[in-house]
Amino acid sequence: MQRWKTILYNASFTFNCMLVFLLIFESRLSLPAWIQTVGRMHPLLLHFPIVLLVLCIFWEVFSSLKNSLPNQQPTIGDTLLLLTSFTAVVSALMGLLLSKEAGYAQEVLALHKWSGVAVSFLSFAWYTFRHTIRHVKIVGILTATAAVFLVIVTGHLGANITHGENFLLAPVSKDKQAPPVLFEDAIIYANMVQPIFMAKCISCHNDKKAKGELVMETFAKLLKGGKDGALWDSTHKDLGLLMSRLHLPLDNKKHMPPTGKPQLTEDEVAIIYHWIRSGASDTVKVAQLPTTDTLRTLASSIFNTIETDDYAFKPADESKIKALRNNYRFVTPFALGSPALSVEFFGAAQFKSEQLKELLPVKEQVVSLNLNKIPATDADLATIAQFINLRKLNLSFTNIKGSGLAALNSLKELKILSLSGTGVHADNLTVLAALPKLTQLIIWSTPAQSQQLSALQKQFKNTRIETGFTGDTIIIKLTAPIIENEEQVVLQPVLLILKHYVKGVTIRYTTDGTAPDSLLSPVYKGDFLVDKNMTVKVKAFKQGWISSEVEEQTFYKAGYKIDSIRFVQPSPDMPYKTMSAAILADTQKGDQNFRSGKWIGYRGIPMQAMMYFEIPQSITSVTVSSLIDIGGFIMPPQQIEVWAGNHPAKLRLIKKINPEQPLKNAPGYMKGYELNFHTVKEKYLKVVVMPVAKLPVWHKGKADKGWIFVDEIFLN
């Protein structure tokens, strides 16, 4: 143990001598690389002497105070002093070596160096003369005081060099609590660029420690640049040194900030890039930039606009808020812990002016009030005027006429006011021009909307007046009327029921197959009867609108009930082969889908439907309702025949038609073929529908057999 102490003591002595020597010849020092490494270990070791010295001071002071109890363990104090002395001198030496590296402000460095050396010498002297010092109380106290003083000064100066000035007190100093910069006031350099330098660069590029001879503390010093020249050159392709250093890959030695230090975010790089590109001014404000500018967009995520608020008032009592809340009045804080209240009214029928007055106990806290569609009147504005902290007031579609608006001038904080759908005139609004913070005034669907808007806008300098949409000049097309009759097959005459959702339209109709005309066609009045086979076409008209498309519906009159119906020969194809002929007499129309089960198809052979009547009826017409889908090989029938007689074997031909065949492809449609003849009154009636034997040559299935599809047969 004693041996180690001797060695340490001797080493301390040696190093102190060396320290003196190096200090004398400091200006001539030249350091090999490995020595630099030793120097850089200074931050590692320096904490030892600090802690040990503090321990020593405590030990010495307390043991000397307790005179009555003789120092039981003098060796502990000795060992502490010796270790202090040794680590102090080694730290001092290393510090001296480190100080030779570039980039430190000489002024602070010098102070730190000398105080550090003093610590080393003092601790060595303390150990050497420890017996004498312990004997004379006053010397002991002086030594301890000096040691405390020196270690604090040295430590603080050293920390300032490493972490930057005022590192310690920054969190409690005033600049930290400076009010947030508003978007409207922000200067690009001072509020966007400089803060990035301060956060990410300044620790190495400050007045005290100017790595690469670059100081980034003020704009003037930035302009000066560093060892390698100016920081930016907006004419250069990559905008100069600063940007190229930022853009180097992270593992490149010249990349800034160096590996291990906090890196710039993508947005921060973008801010600096666009700032340099736009000329690197130190005075331009964000608000001066054009609205599409990238810097401006970047800025909008950094700065609060006026909209975010720090509320100066106290929150209202929670129970008070709860008591004000009911099914038709929603009172709620903006967020957990926010003093600001938002109030919304619902249910116009429930509203009474008292409900507004009930809010007066929280009048300071109400920041947003929504009375949309509530029958509040101008008289209520006097109550609303007492909510002095209102930021947003929605009075849309209230019964306000405008005479009471002057009261709202007390709302000095008001930013958004909506008066849409009220009766206010432009004259009523001028009183609001005095509102200092009003940014948005909405007057859609009011008399004011169309009155001297430009004159009004002149009075409201900082307010955007929203007028919203007007349909006067817009001409658009009406939707087609809706034919509400669901049954296409009418047994008895029925009223045609048409409907249109747009108010004030005129619906005109035709039954002759032409499109309804805006002047000549009859106007639908609700009294038109469908009493025979007809195609009704309808169209809607209205002043200021483009008239609608034509909507149409074909109706079939089924005058007689067929008692029984059967096929003479079933359809040769599945699934029609097994279908009963009854579907032709069930008054159920099919749609365009021939697979719906309401259609029966024949191909190759004619469909022969034999009908039987218990009591013979006078029949003058037969209608065959069929489907045509040329692309699907379904053609109009080649021929339709009607036969009648009193016995199935003794029928005579009553009527025969040959429907027109198409000459080219066309979309699918349904058509009823009507065969009229002189009155027939027989027990049996047979309808024969023949499909085309061969599809025409222009058809993709030419020479193939055509189909016919029939869903109903109507007799009249």
Next chain:
Amino acid sequence: MHKEIMEHNLNLNRRRFLSKLSLGIGSVALGSLLIPDLFGSKSDEEMLLAGLPQFAPKAKRIIYLFQNGAPSQLDLFDYKPKLIEMFGQDLPESIRMGQRLTGMTADQKKFPLAGTTFKFNQYGEAKAWISELLPHTSKVVDDLCFIKTMHTEAINHDPALTFFQTGAQVGNRPSMGSWLSYGLGSENKNLPAFCVLLSKGKGNGQGVYSKLWSNGFLDSVHQGVQFSSGDNPVLYLNNHESITKADRRKMLDKLEQLNAETFKQSGDPEINAKIQQYEMAYRMQTAVPEITDLSKEPEDIVKLYGPDCLVPGTYAANCLLARKLSENGVRFVQLYHQGWDAHDSLPSQIKGQAMDTDQASAALITDLKQRGLLDETLVIWGGEFGRTNYCQGKLTKDNYGRDHHPRCFTIWMAGGGVKPGVYGETDEFGYNIIKDPVHVNDFHATVLHLMGIDHEKLTFKHLGRRYRLTDVAGNVVKGIVT
């Protein structure tokens, strides 16, 4: 003597115990100074019960215009002249990088690039590209924030849709609207907090199912209420013909007495919840017909949304209804419009779809704005994924189809707290994202953020663990938030 010593020792022990204890407690007290909300603070779940945003919200309500079936971003928003230039050429393998395809095109030998046949122009301050299919949307561009880099994990409709709506590809999780109802409650106590409206276009449709507006494991009050078109928008809400309003009131009063009695016996809080729901349904009987009556809308509004808006069940009518519900304090209005799934004949299908949706979507923005509501309402427009840049099936000069493409697609948002502009960038083929990707989880995190909710704090404990809408992922996309 012995007794005194014992007493002394006992005193000593007591003193030591107390002094040590005071030290221990003192240190804990000191430490607690650094944890301001250690005492009297509430757990996340307790905080949720307050039904308040955790920080000042930018939006109070959401209207989500879901374009079901996946609209083609390449024919609407994401303009890629390169695809027109390389029309018919094969998609380079360097771009596709062997990424997953659906079963519908996986067997295709070639992936011919199909440039859009529609004309594009730039609109607004942001110079956003919009195709001629959306003439009305292009007029409100300055209010819209286009996210061009949405991407999702699912490649088929149902999982993708479920993922968007619930944050998970499998079913049974609460829908977005349910989460918001759970987190923020209802503003208007006379209407449900979460309403659903359906409509159908003429294009190839994909189903929507009630699982998309399910409350999952949350309380059933948070379930979405579907409003159907017609005389009876909310099923089972109207009184039976033989029951008058007074009768109903009497019945509810009696029922409440009975329920209150049972509550006294069992103390089950569900009973009180039940009473409240009956009362709300009673109030809805008046509130719903008022809202769903579109006949009193002025002509300006009809022209704004288009005349279809008066025809019940159309997208336009649903947009108008969405505005009415939202302005009446409904927290979350969810629309679904079907028909965007154009695997073939895309040019003709998308024309119809755009015609059905363009005017009303834009109208909704204008309408909210002119009522002073846009700044507190968040409107979202988008599908469940995008469509491929290559053709599915046969490519001709003016006809093509597009398959599902989850790796990039465009949605837009507007209103409450979103920054108008264009966010993110896709490559020149419109196949991969090259800048600022936004995952579905990020989208959810951002939407909740705009509503004043930290997506990591909106949780619900179920089956032994805490669930959230973003589950274990998601970051707020700061770039689109004002």
